Amino acid sequence: DAGVTQSPTHLIKTRGQQVTLRCSPISGHKSVSWYQQVLGQGPQFIFQYYEKEERGRGNFPDRFSARQFPNYSSELNVNALLLGDSALYLCASSLSDRVPYEQYFGPGTRLTVT
Amino acid sequence: AQSVTQLDSQVPVFEEAPVELRCNYSSSVSVYLFWYVQYPNQGLQLLLKYLSGSTLVESINGFEAEFNKSQTSFHLRKPSVHISDTAEYFCAVSDIRNYGQNFVFGPGTRLSVLP
Numbered sequence: 001d002a003g004v005t006q007s008p009t010h011l012i013k014t015r016g017q018q019v020t021l022r023c024s025p026i027s028g029h030k031s032v033s034w035y036q037q038v039l040g041q042g043p044q045f046i047f048q049y050y051e052k053e054e055r056g057r058g059n060f061p062d063r064f065s066a067r068q069f070p071n072y073s074s075e076l077n078v079n080a081l082l083l084g085d086s087a088l089y090l091c092a093s094s095l096s097d098r099v100p101y102e103q104y105f106g107p108g109t110r111l112t113v114t
Numbered sequence: 115a116q117s118v119t120q121l122d123s124q125v126p127v128f129e130e131a132p133v134e135l136r137c138n139y140s141s142s143v144s145v146y147l148f149w150y151v152q153y154p155n156q157g158l159q160l161l162l163k164y165l166s167g168s169t170l171v172e173s174i175n176g177f178e179a180e181f182n183k184s185q186t187s188f189h190l191r192k193p194s195v196h197i198s199d200t201a202e203y204f205c206a207v208s209d210i211r212n213y214g215q216n217f218v219f220g221p222g223t224r225l226s227v228l229p
Contacts, residue, residue, distance in 0.1 A: 004157070033216070042118070042204050042219030043158070056216040090157060103217075105150075105157035 004106035025093030032074040037088040050097035116141040118220035135190040137205030148206040
């Protein structure tokens with residue numbers, strides 16, 4: 001069975017541009033969470049979606065938005081990119097939005113803002 | 115709000131030696147605790163978790179961690195490491211009142227196992 005997949009693998013954008021990152025959860029998983037991992041730091045929670053509804057939002061500006069589609073895949077959008085948005089963006093999927101259901105992480109999308 | 119401290123950013127250790135990776139957390143409420151491992155160019159993988167019950171939890175590959183509520187710690191240990199254990203290790207907490215899965219991660223500890 002395929003794991004969590006993310007696209008693209010790498011991305012280079014210019015400051016001020018907009019970017020869309022995509023995530024496909026494990027088949028049957030209805031919860032998707034997004035994390036930002038800046039180099040040398042631990043992942044920081046951005047959003048969680050379950051059954052197409054937002055279940056949680058981390059401390060990120062409104063430039064960050066996300067949505068979940070009927071097939072449970074998800075997109076993370078970042079507008080007006082800043083140099084500080086350069087990071088590895090991780091997607092995690094789970095059967096449920098509740099602990100102790102395990103979160104399975106994808107390999108991430110490496111975003112570089114120049 | 116919760117926070118996680120991993121005091122050791124890097125831990126070098128020789129193969130077959132024991133290792134302890136330290137994790138301390140701060141929270142005003144009860145938490146669930148997790149250890150994740152990240153191998154180079156890969157996503158995070160759950161190593162072990164403490165939800166309730168026995169304070170000593172074990173993973174299938176020989177790691178163990180003990181929840182110490184009084185010291186607010188969840189240190190990770192392995193009695194004998196292998197070269198393949200070289201990776202980044204992250205401690206994470208989750209508020210048990212919040213049924214969501216928005217974990218708070220520590221900054222990570224890079225374990226380097228030397229031959």
